[in-house]
Every structure is written in structure tokens, then in C-alpha cells.
Amino acid sequence: MIPVEAYLDHAASTPARPEVVEAMLPWLAEHPGNPSGAHRLAREARRALDDARDAVAALVGADPGDVVFTSGGTEADNLAVDGVLGARGGVAVCGATEHPAVLDPVRLSGGVVVPTDAGGRIDADALAATLDAVADVRLVSVIAANNETGVVNDVPAVAALVVEHAPDAAVHTDAVQATAWLDLAAATEGAHLVSLTGHKFGGPKGAGALVLRDGATVAPVLRGGGQERERRSGTQNVPAIVGLGVAARLVATDRDAAAARVGALRDRLEAGLLAAVPDARRTVPGGVARTAGVAHVCVPGIESEALLFLLERDGISASAASSCASGAQEPSHVLAAMGVDRDAAVGSLRLSLGHGTTGAEVDHALAAIPAAVARLREHAR
């Protein structure tokens, strides 16, 4: 029997939607123009870029001039941290469950990492205390939805807290994992800088954006020809940015319906696993808000690496934690910050659903995963 395929790794990357691919193709095959040029072909490329800029601005609730296109989420996050510190000096602060694209530059710059609660959300009291204690905080970064667990931070509340305790600080949010599921304008309200990337919501890899609102400024990290209003040099990836723009329009249209449908599938998947796999437990405590796409469980007595091997042979693509971390020997820093003990984290499983996920894929996963866990437990010693 040929196994049913189930792609349950949308938090790592989503398939590009057909409309996105169709819109991109002419910009790969037919249009040679460099958007910085002056002639007709260049102006065509420039127009395509600006159409995409309009779409991203509308999605986030910003002016088109606020949108800086980047190569993706990591570059946007790096530009937010290093760019704000480069322009304004001072200290950066972030939570312990941030994506490494924020965490690493914050640490490297000598910034402060604030603990989180058991849900992985930044601890408001600890953040307030840090902002009161450290005089020159110029950036606070808080992830909108966590890439491993889908846990949602209350960004507007964090932004209000920052206004109260460190009015000179800009607020950045990594909204890479939130874009597919949340109304970004509402979910990131109060944040001055917002990162997103196309391939997490039906767009292509290689195009993302840092959106600068309310007069936020960044010193460039990439220097050169002065593209993106001197904020990010380098010829723009026109085909991918066109795709990003189309994905932004699509997600604005059908996000809420997709979130409702996929959220129900996710709940069925998670409930089914907890019922069928003895001792399995949800990694995220009940009552903690999450995006619709992620089911995250810890399965005692097995190792994710072995489980993922068996699942792959059953046609299921999934991850242990984040896809960046696969290959790392240390357990996830997100689970560690949430206080998940190492033994439980060894058996963590992230199943992430997306726009195209079907009930048949969930059924297949519900049949295959308990059997694979049982097999591994039989061989445990």
C-alpha cells in the first residue's frame, strides 16, 4: 500500500499557493527589469514591487513607505535589532522564547533576555522590572506567535507596558508565525517594527519584510546601492516579492475562515493523539492562546528523532521542535524556557497544519503516530 502523505510541517514552510506561483512566473521568465532602473522594463519591475508593498502595508496596517523588503524573517529580525541599536544605541531586551534570529543579535549586542511563563509568554513583571532597572533600553522584542509552540504573546499589552516603563524604547515583534493565522494589524498593535516572511503563509521562500511604523528608523545592515529608501541595499528579489504580495492579499481574504477550519482539525488531531498515546501530554498548558496551526505534544519514553524516522516511512513530514533546531543536540530553548524537563523534551513532537491541510491527513496521522510510538516503546529499554 502506498502510504497517504501528510505534510504536517507548515510552521517550517508552507507550499506556495497556486495563485502565488502563477503571479511569480512572468517575473522569472519574461521581465528582466531591475526596479532601480529608469527605462520601461525597470519601471514595470518597480510597479510590481510597489503593488506588493501596498499589499504588505495593508496586511500589517502601515503605509507602503513603511515596508522594507528583506530576504526573509531572519534578515528582518536582524535588521530590527541591529538596525534600531545601530540608529539609536542603547540596550535591547527580549523574551527567552524568541526565535534565534532575535535572540542571537540581542545576546550578541549585550542585551537582556527576560524569562517567560510556563506558556512561553514573556513575563510581564520581569519585563517591567528590567525596563525599570536598565536605563537605556531602546528596543523590546516580543514574538507574536512562537515558531515551535504557536503560543501567542499579547503584543499590544507588552507595547503598553513598554510605553509606561521605557517610553524611549521601540517595540519589535516577530510576526513570522502569526501572519497565517492572526489579524496582524490588531495582533501587533503598538509595535513599531514588525517582521514577516512569505513562505510561512503561502508565499515563496526568499522574500520577507520589516515594517517600520510610527516613525521607527533603522540603520542599514546591508549597505550598497541604497534600495528600500537606504534601509536595505541590494537588488530586490522581484519574483519572490511579487509572490509575497499575492500571498498577503490572499491571507487577508481567507485567513479567518482558514483559521477556524484548521483550528478544528488541529484540535481533533491533538485530542486524538492524547487519547490514543498513553501518557502523551500537551506541551502548552491549557488556557494559553495559540495559533490555529500547531499541535505540540511531549511523548515520554521515546525520542523524537526515532519517531520522526518512523513517521517519515509512513509518509508523514513533521518536526521535533523547530526545523532550525533539527540537528542540534541541545533540547529546544523554547521548551527549556517553559520549564519542560529534558526527559519530556526528548520526546517532543510538533505537528503544524496549514491552509491546505485535509481531514484525511489528520486521520492518517492519528492512525500512524500511536502505532509508531507503541513500536518504539516496545523496543525501549
Add this chain to the structure above:
Amino acid sequence: MSAPPVMVAMSGGVDSSVAAALLLEAGREVVGVTLRLWGGESDSGCCAVSDVDDARRVCDALGIEHHVFNLGDDFDRHVVEPYVAAHAAGRTPNPCIECNRHVKFDRLLHRARALGFDRLATGHHARVAVRPDGTRRIARPADPAKDQSYVLHMLGQDQLAGLELPIGDLTKDEVRRRAADLGLRTAAKPDSQDVCFITREHGRGDFLSRRIPLTPGRVVDASGAEVGRVDAVELVTVGQRKGMELAGAAAPRYAVAVDVPAATVTVGPAGDLLVDATPVEGFTWADDPVSGPVLVQASAHGPADEAELVADEVRWAAPHRRVAPGQSVVFYDGDQVLGGATAC
């Protein structure tokens, strides 16, 4: 019945590349696995990131799945920590043997079975011989210069039943030729050297000095008279000649004993290195325990010498060079491995 699927441990070197290719040619279902064991620095050609890349690209070229297993915790616990502890005690450990014993042929073999692979293959130069009674032994390979039977001596019947060594019948030159014929990128890759977690750039002393205090010590002769100094007693191996600042004396002198608590290395002329017997401990057997006359090999590529195994002692037929405590001694019957133990 079709041949069972096989998991191939692929280091990223030419031997395991060809092992996978031969199994595939034989019509087997093959999956390649590379172990990631050491998170620190490495430049030896065993655990470096570039070696994982090579293994993956060879699997891509062969059209087989490639997986990476992180067994770093096991490697730390069973290989690196005992290695450091052995040096701290003035012994000379063989970490590759401990890796085979605890990681490749215990942890990985166990995982392979849990994942539905009753067969595990490696690119070791050795053979699995089947005796008339159906039991198996590790046996010497076609290429004596590359013989790795010594480092596989700890395998018992359960492990041997699931082990395949596809390149044991080939010489190294033949392995390289097969790899070149197949266009494998590893065809001309140099053999891995040394200990994978110790870099050539910084060396063993640097590695150990970051983990244990190293003891400067005296070098004395058999009479107890000081004849020199060493920076670190823990780094001296019995049999060693170089690296000790020895005054006077015309004839070369060798380390014959290392005493870490006393911070003393005893040296003597070549004759002092010879012993009639070597005490051993920690026996492992391919099948039933053996005693009496055997051939004994005391280093990876050393000679196999005649000896008699009596209780916990190897009694050499002719005076034998001292075996550094911590080194493996391996017992052979002809070209087949009977078992092994550790010199103490």
C-alpha cells in the same frame, strides 16, 4: 524471501560510501545514517559537519534516504567522559573502541532494530565469518594494512547476527576504485585520522587541560633518581620515548610506568619495556569464553603474538613490550576474533 532492509552507518568517508553502494547493487533496501556525536571542534574527518554533508550527498547520488541521528549525549557519557577520566588516572584509553562498544553497536544497533532494520552495515575493513556451528566471528579483511578487526573485538553473537561489513573483501585501493567508478565524491577523500573530538590544531593536551588539571611531574629511573621533568604526567603513555626532557644517558629510554598520584613517570632502557605477562580486565567474548593458547594483538595495527590466556593474565610466549594500561588486547584464533580485554 527478499533480503532484509539494511541501515548503513555512513561517516562521510569512502569506505562507508562504497559499503552503501555495494548493498544497493545487491538489490537491498538501504537507508544511510550519519551519527552526530560531538558538538565541539573537530578537524579529523569523522564527526565534522562537512562529513555529514558528504554522507548526505553520497546518499543523494545513490538515490537512498539519509538521516542524521544525534547521539551526542551517549557519546559524551560513554566515550568522552571515560576518555578524560582514563587520562586523569594515567591510563591510555582507546575512544574509538568505546564508541563502537557503546554507541555504534549498542545505541545505534538498538535504534536500527526499533526502526525496523534488523541489519546494520558499516564501512569497517573486517569480515563476519560464519563458523560450522553457525556462530559468527569478526575476521580479518582482505586488506591487512587497513585491518579494523581489532576495534570490533567487543561484538557478541547478538550484535554479529545483525552486522554486515560489505567492504571486508576489498582492498582499500579497490574501494577507492569502486567509488571512483560510481562517481562518488568521497572517492579520493583522505582516511580519517586520530580521535574525532580532538583537533590536530590544538591537540590532546589542550583538550584535556580544559577538563582536568594536568600534573607536572618528575621523570625517574629504576633507582628512583630524577632524570627529567614532564609538563603533564597524564599525557605520558607507557612505551613512549619522546616528549620527556631527559638529561644525559646515551641509550634511548622509554616510559615504563605512569603514577599520577605520585606525579612520577618511570623510564628505563628498551629492555625494561619487556614483560612476560600482561594483566587484563573487562573481558568480552564473541561467543563462549576462551582460555589457553591464543594469538594476542595489543594495538590497532600491531602484530598478533603467541600467548597463553590464564585467568586474568596474558602470558606471552616470548617477552613482550608492555601494553599501556587502558589499551585493548584482542584475542585471535587464526584470523578470527575470539574476544578482548583491557590491559590494567
